[in-house]
Amino acid sequence: xxxxxxxxxxxxxxxxxxxxxxxxxxxxxxxxxxxxxxxxxxxxxxxxxxxxxxxxxxxxxxxxxxxxxxxxxxxxxxxxxxxxxxxxxxxxxxxxxxxxxxxxxxxxxxxxxxxxxxxxxxxxxxxxxxxxxxxxxxxxxxxxxxxxxxxxxxxxxxxxxxxxxxxxxxxxxxxxxxxxxxxxxxxxxxxxxxxxxxxxxxxxxxxxxxxxxxxxxxxxxxxxxxxxxxxxxxxxxxxxxxxxxxxxxxxxxxxxxxxxxxxxxxxxxxxxxxxxxxxxxxxxx
Numbered sequence: 209x210x211x212x213x214x215x216x217x218x219x220x221x222x223x224x225x226x227x228x229x230x231x232x233x234x235x236x237x238x239x240x241x242x243x244x245x246x247x248x249x250x251x252x253x254x255x256x257x258x259x260x261x262x263x264x265x266x267x268x269x270x271x272x273x274x275x276x277x278x279x280x281x282x283x284x285x286x287x288x289x290x291x292x293x294x295x296x297x298x299x300x301x302x303x304x305x306x307x308x309x310x311x312x313x314x315x316x317x318x319x320x321x322x323x324x325x326x327x328x329x330x331x332x333x334x335x336x337x338x339x340x341x342x343x344x345x346x347x348x349x350x351x352x353x354x355x356x357x358x359x360x361x362x363x364x365x366x367x368x369x370x371x372x373x374x375x376x377x378x379x380x381x382x383x384x385x386x387x388x389x390x391x392x393x394x395x396x397x398x399x400x401x402x403x404x405x406x407x408x409x410x411x412x413x414x415x416x417x418x419x420x421x422x423x424x425x426x427x428x429x430x431x432x433x434x435x436x437x438x439x440x441x442x443x444x445x446x447x448x449x450x451x452x453x454x455x456x457x458x459x460x461x462x463x464x465x466x467x468x469x470x471x472x473x474x475x476x477x478x479x480x481x482x483x484x485x486x487x488x489x490x491x492x493x
Contacts, residue, residue, distance in 0.1 A: 283363035283396045284389065290427060291455040293490035295328070295336075295356075297422035297434045298449040298462060302401045303368035303389035305356055306330035311493040312338075318466060318484040321345030326354070334358040342374060350374040350381075365390040380410045398425045403436070416440060420447075430455055432464070442472050449486065462488035 281289055284304060288294045293314060294304045306312045308330045317323040321344060328338030335357040342350045356370030365388065372383040387403040405418040420436030430453040437446045451464015467483040 283391050284361070284366055284399070285363070287396055287399060287427075290457050291430075291453075291460055292458055292492040293453065293455070293460040293462065293488070297401060297424065297432055298451065298464065298466070298486065298488065299447060300401070300403045300405070300420055300422055300434055300436060301356065301368070301370065301385055301387050302399075302422070303358060303361075303366040303387045305334060305358060305368065306336040306492075308333045312336075312490065313493075314488060314490040316462070316486070316488040318486045321347075328354065334361070340372065340374070348376055350376040352381075356385075364396065382406075382408045382410075384408075397427060398423070400424075401434075405436075414440075418447075424453075426453075426455075428455055429453070432462070444471050445469070446471070451486065458492050460490045462486070462490075 288304045288307065292312060294302065295306060295312065296302055296314075298316070306328050310330045311327065312330075313325070313327045315323065315325045322342065324340065324342045326338055326340040328336045330336050336355070338354045340350075340352045340354055342352070344350070352372055352374040354370065354372045356368055358366050358368045360367045367386075367388045369386045370384075372385070374381045374383070384406045385403060387401055389399055389401045392398040392400055401422040401424075403418075403420050403422070405420075407416045407418065408414075416438050418436050418438040420434060422432070422434035425431045431451075432453055433448075433450045435446070435448045437444060439445075446469040447466075448469075449464055449466045451462055453463075454461045464486055465483055466486040467481065469479065469481050471479040
């Protein structure tokens with residue numbers, strides 16, 4: 209089980225005026241209105257202003273304010289919006305987190321023997337929490353929690369850190385990780401990620417370190433590649449993946465080849481290489 213784990217984790221007003229009846233005979237210039245006469249509407253001040261006066265129009269009021277459209281997204285924010293699986297390459301995390309208030313879920317697996325499922329919730333635009341289940345054939349199921357937050361970001365780059373835990377049969381594996389993701393071009397068509405994962409079991413003092421790099425090129429269709437390695441003395445375990453992703457804001461699908469290389473630096477030691485087809489699906493609510 210312990211040798212399998214490092215290979216796994218990796219949106220106008222109209223007013224009607226009454227017509228006044230015309231008088232039958234001319235009247236004197238000065239008249240005294242009867243007490244019960246109908247009141248005459250007041251003459252607007254501008255009507256006596258004389259020739260040349262400007263008559264204000266009922267429609268001359270200021271036009272309503274035009275709603276301000278939100279600024280167009282760019283850089284890493286655009287990649288996050290358009291890819292439900294932007295929070296990871298395939299195995300490893302990227303420095304992107306789930307959008308605030310959105311729920312992301314994913315499933316990753318080779319044909320056999322491991323299936324990893326997870327759900328993550330964006331607490332803020334820079335912090336997410338979630339849970340994970342990893343089922344290993346003939347080994348059992350591990351359950352865990354995860355948290356990841358961005359330590360720093362701008363439009364084109366971000367740095368994040370997080371912690372994943374996986375527990376089974378009284379043992380817990382801790383995976384503390386640190387990653388930096390950056391756009392490689394002005395349109396952020398390509399993005400690269402560098403990552404470090406620190407693994408530790410509850411009953412062991414050693415802390416294997418898995419260092420790696422990942423590259424994603426494209427938007428709606430992405431080419432994804434990553435390579436990671438950990439060393440323990442003369443022994444080295446290398447984990448890699450090359451594949452394609454059909455990315456969407458609500459649903460993304462991965463497919464490719466994942467491989468592991470268990471080797472040693474000694475002259476006459478053998479090197480074991482295993483490659484399996486991998487697939488993954490991710491959704492966002």
